[in-house]
Amino acid sequence: MTAAIAHYNFAYLDEQTKRMIRRAILKAIAIPGYQVPFASREMPMPYGWGTGGVQVTASIIGPDDQLKVIDQGADDTTNAVSIRAFFAKVANVATTTHTSEATIIQTRHRIPEETLKTGQILVYQVPIPEPLRFLEPRETETRKMHALEEYGLMHVKLYEDIARHGRIATTYAYPVKVEGRYVMDPSPTPKFDNPKMHRSQALQLFGAGREKRIYAVPPFTDVVSLDFEDHPFEIQHFDEPCALCGAEGVYLDEVILDDHGGHMFVCSDTDFCEDRRNHGHRGKLAGHPLEAAE
Amino acid sequence: MYVAVKGGEAAIANAHRLLADRRRGDRSVPALRLDQIIEQLGLAVDRCMGEGSLYDKELAALAIIQARGDLIEAIFLVRAYRTTLPRFGYSTPVDTGKMLIERRISATFKDLPGGQLLGPTFDYTHRLLDPTIAENGAVAEGERRDADAEQAPRVTDLLAGEGLIEPDGVAENGEVGDLTRSPLEFPLDRDLRLQALARGDEGFLLGLAYSTQRGYARSHPFVGEIRIGEVDVELDIPELGFAVNLGRIKVTECQMVNQFKGSAKAPPQFTRGYGLVFGQAERKAMSMALCDRALRAREFGEDLAGIAQDEEFVISHLDNVQSTGFVEHLKLPHYVDFQAELGLVRRMRAEYEAKQAEGDEPLQEAAE
Numbered sequence: 001m002t003a004a005i006a007h008y009n010f011a012y013l014d015e016q017t018k019r020m021i022r023r024a025i026l027k028a029i030a031i032p033g034y035q036v037p038f039a040s041r042e043m044p045m046p047y048g049w050g051t052g053g054v055q056v057t058a059s060i061i062g063p064d065d066q067l068k069v070i071d072q073g074a075d076d077t078t079n080a081v082s083i084r085a086f087f088a089k090v091a092n093v094a095t096t097t098h099t100s101e102a103t104i105i106q107t108r109h110r111i112p113e114e115t116l117k118t119g120q121i122l123v124y125q126v127p128i129p130e131p132l133r134f135l136e137p138r139e140t141e142t143r144k145m146h147a148l149e150e151y152g153l154m155h156v157k158l159y160e161d162i163a164r165h166g167r168i169a170t171t172y173a174y175p176v177k178v179e180g181r182y183v184m185d186p187s188p189t190p191k192f193d194n195p196k197m198h199r200s201q202a203l204q205l206f207g208a209g210r211e212k213r214i215y216a217v218p219p220f221t222d223v224v225s226l227d228f229e230d231h232p233f234e235i236q237h238f239d240e241p242c243a244l245c246g247a248e249g250v251y252l253d254e255v256i257l258d259d260h261g262g263h264m265f266v267c268s269d270t271d272f273c274e275d276r277r278n279h280g281h282r283g284k285l286a287g288h289p290l291e292a293a294e
Numbered sequence: 295m296y297v298a299v300k301g302g303e304a305a306i307a308n309a310h311r312l313l314a315d316r317r318r319g320d321r322s323v324p325a326l327r328l329d330q331i332i333e334q335l336g337l338a339v340d341r342c343m344g345e346g347s348l349y350d351k352e353l354a355a356l357a358i359i360q361a362r363g364d365l366i367e368a369i370f371l372v373r374a375y376r377t378t379l380p381r382f383g384y385s386t387p388v389d390t391g392k393m394l395i396e397r398r399i400s401a402t403f404k405d406l407p408g409g410q411l412l413g414p415t416f417d418y419t420h421r422l423l424d425p426t427i428a429e430n431g432a433v434a435e436g437e438r439r440d441a442d443a444e445q446a447p448r449v450t451d452l453l454a455g456e457g458l459i460e461p462d463g464v465a466e467n468g469e470v471g472d473l474t475r476s477p478l479e480f481p482l483d484r485d486l487r488l489q490a491l492a493r494g495d496e497g498f499l500l501g502l503a504y505s506t507q508r509g510y511a512r513s514h515p516f517v518g519e520i521r522i523g524e525v526d527v528e529l530d531i532p533e534l535g536f537a538v539n540l541g542r543i544k545v546t547e548c549q550m551v552n553q554f555k556g557s558a559k560a561p562p563q564f565t566r567g568y569g570l571v572f573g574q575a576e577r578k579a580m581s582m583a584l585c586d587r588a589l590r591a592r593e594f595g596e597d598l599a600g601i602a603q604d605e606e607f608v609i610s611h612l613d614n615v616q617s618t619g620f621v622e623h624l625k626l627p628h629y630v631d632f633q634a635e636l637g638l639v640r641r642m643r644a645e646y647e648a649k650q651a652e653g654d655e656p657l658q659e660a661a662e
Contacts, residue, residue: 008378037477042377046370047619049626072630079626081302109630127623138606140480165642171634190634210616212477236637254633268630 011058011091017041021059021214025205028216033178034146035129040212050083051209053106053125060121060205061087061104066094068102073110073251073268080108097271109172111193113250113272116202118219124187126208129215131175131185151183154226162231171236176223183226184215192235192251197223242267243285245276317362331355340544340573341365345614346372347474347493348379349543349572366495370615377474384470386528386537390547390570391448393523394441397574400449401517402551408446413522414574449519450549450566459551459564480606484590487609491585492571494612496578502602503584511588511600515567518551522574546571548579552587557595565594 009015017039024038043051061067067087071080075097083106084095096102099112108125116122132142135153145151154175161169168174174191178184186194187206197204197217204217217223227233241248243264250272252265264285267273277286318325332339332351335358342354346369354372361367397413400406412418414436453459463484471486478486491499506513524544528537548569556562567587569579588602601607611617 012378014378014380037479039474039476042373042474042615044374046622047616048621048623049619051619072627076302077627078302078306081306085303085306108626109628127620139610140606166645169638171638172631188628188631190630192634210620236634251630252633253629254636268633 008090010063011061011087012044013041013055013058017055018059021055024214025056025059025216028205028214029203029218031182032217032221033182033184033215035208035213035215037212038214040209043209045082045086047210048127049079050106050108050125052207052211052214053108053123053209054083054086054207055209056123056205056207056214057087057104057106058091060123061091061093063091063093065103066096066101068096068099068105068271069107070105070110070112070269070271071108072253073112074270076270098275099269099271109188109190110251110268111189111196113247113267113269115196116200118201120202122200122202122204124189124204124206126185126187126206126213127210128173129185129206129208129211129213131173131183146182149181151177154183155228158226158228162228168227168231168233174233175226177226178217179222180224184217184223186223190236190251191225191233194223194225194233195235199223238265240265241283242273242276243283245273245281245286246283247273247276247281317360326359328352328355328359331358337574338363338365338368340571340575341496341578342368342372344572344575344578345369345493345495346376347572348372348376366614366618370618373615381475383529384472385540386530388525388527388543388545390521390525390545391445391451393446393521393525393545393547394542395446395521395523396544397522398446398519399517399521400519402449402519406449406452408444415576446521448521448549450551453518453551453564457563460554460560460566478609480609481592482605482609484586487589487605488568488570488582488586490609490612491569491582494582495614495617496575496581498612498614498617499581499585500577502588502608503581505600506584506588506602509600511591511598511603513567513584513587514553515550515584515587516552517580518549518566520546520548520576520579522546522576544573546573546575546579548576548583550580550583550587554594560594565590 011018013021020039024036028034028036040052041055043054045051045054057067067084068075069080069084071077074080087093088095099105099114102120104121104123105112106123106125111122130139130142132145132154135157136142136145145153158168158170161167170191172190173185173188174194176184176186176194176197186197199220199222200217201219203219206215208214225233236251238252242250242252244266247267251268253268254263254265256263332355338358339351339354342357342365343349343351346354346357348354353375354368357368357371358365360371395408395411397415398408398411400410450459454461471483471489473486473489482490505511522544524542526542527540529540530537550567552565552567554560554563554565565587567583567585567590569582569586571579571582585602585608588600589605589608591598591603598604
């Protein structure tokens with residue numbers, strides 16, 4: 001009995017399921033930003049840990065693909081390691097940490113710094129696909145609001161932010177409007193990454209396993225962050241460059257160095273940072289290149 | 295020099311190795327066997343099969359051992375295996391009226407055809423810890439008797455004879471939904487709702503059922519009947535043109551009978567809440583029946599007075615595999631988003647302190 005369990009299909013999912021998911025993906029691409037319900041499967045990792053992204057990746061991946069998996073921008077965070085190992089095992093595909101080499105990049109919470117190219121697919125793991133969920137908890141209501149393009153509530157929320165805090169207090173999962181029609185949750189990426197979605201050459205697919213939704217932004221699609229004329233959308237800026245590679249204009253993680261308030265900022269995108277250091281860029285805490293080599 | 299933390303792969307491998315070690319525990323203690331779990335922790339196996347929605351005792355027992363006794367983890371293991379299995383078809387409805395009964399009680403009638411049969415129940419035991427179990431004392435065999443020639447019809451069928459209770463529903467075009475094969479769309483039909491409830495977390499449903507008894511959507515329930523036993527599972531084979539018997543499974547069925555004063559469309563009659571669960575799972579079946587009835591409020595035009603009547607709320611949150619996954623995902627790194635929040639709070643804090651430093655007037659409350 002138990003010996004028979006060992007066999008799994010290429011990329012884990014059975015072909016019927018893959019076909020069902022591919023249909024949902026095609027529909028999602030045809031209606032950019034629209035959340036397509038799909039019969040999400042139980043996966044061998046927990047709901048909320050990337051089951052939506054894993055199902056999307058499993059449905060589109062082929063033996064010739066090069067897969068990159070990041071979490072928080074890094075290839076070596078535990079869950080990224082776990083998902084990459086999963087596909088290496090069940091699909092036997094080549095994996096990479098280099099953004100430019102990857103044909104499929106599965107991500108949680110970040111978009112790589114390096115501009116994506118035609119032919120690449122970015123697969124987002126999405127916890128709550130509904131951008132209106134925290135304004136209206138009922139799915140029956142929010143679906144109606146999307147159908148009627150009734151997004152006033154979202155603008156009221158953003159306005160109230162400005163009235164209370166002097167600015168829009170949403171820093172991640174910042175809502176966007178896709179191709180002038182659907183308001184969409186970009187998944188919990190920092191709003192820093194929102195402009196990268198706009199007219200990207202890459203295909204962007206979003207999978208929410210627990211909530212059973214797939215949505216997509218096809219290449220060269222308008223993705224505009226919601227804002228007001230007198231309070232235009234703006235992204236985060238960091239006062240200092242990356243302490244390891246000296247990069248500016250990238251998203252940084254704060255690393256606490258001691259218990260006296262000492263901290264440093266380093267690139268969140270580890271591949272980007274490594275690549276820069278390999279090309280000789282040095283931040284203030286990177287040490288001398290010769291020292292590092294020894 | 296700061297070195298970015300690496301080595302996630304090695305850390306994960308080591309953690310899993312330690313987990314396997316802790317699961318096995320002291321090697322001088324004999325390892326558990328599947329048959330020990332099946333025979334002696336049968337109700338845990340039943341819960342695992344029910345909420346895992348896969349009737350396979352050996353796999354459930356394996357999952358329980360592998361999960362170190364954490365039943366939600368075990369249910370998850372079973373579900374993740376079940377999802378990979380091909381579907382051959384859907385069985386014909388099981389006939390619980392023809393059940394080989396091990397336990398059957400009714401709270402609505404003192405006696406009834408087929409009689410009351412207590413069966414293997416914790417009811418009326420005194421909850422005193424029994425040291426003889428720890429000493430592995432001898433246990434007497436159960437009393438056996440020949441099967442009763444008298445049939446034990448379902449209480450709801452007896453009441454239906456008088457037309458006092460709503461009849462069994464009929465599935466539209468004879469097909470039942472399957473939430474594991476198609477996405478849910480609210481509002482649900484009752485078949486899908488019952489499937490969701492049958493897979494739902496026992497503790498969650500118990501709490502909701504309890505809330506209906508305490509006034510949050512009271513439905514005046516009586517236990518019409520609880521029956522536990524084995525039923526035949528039959529599958530229609532198109533090539534043969536008739537149903538063949540695949541085997542027997544043990545199930546627990548609970549039929550709650552509830553008052554209904556009638557409406558413009560229906561005469562005064564009793565309504566029903568239904569619970570059906572794999573194995574012996576009485577608490578779950580009763581909770582399911584109470585929740586099923588509460589969720590029919592709209593159907594009967596009843597006031598919505600409690601959370602247990604809110605279909606979208608109940609069905610969206612009753613699945614423990616989904617719930618535990620999303621609650622526990624908070625353990626995953628979130629430092630990119632936290633950094634974004636940190637930046638915002640620092641900026642707002644700096645503005646606040648600058649204003650305070652100006653000193654002349656304190657910050658105005660919005661209401662002033």
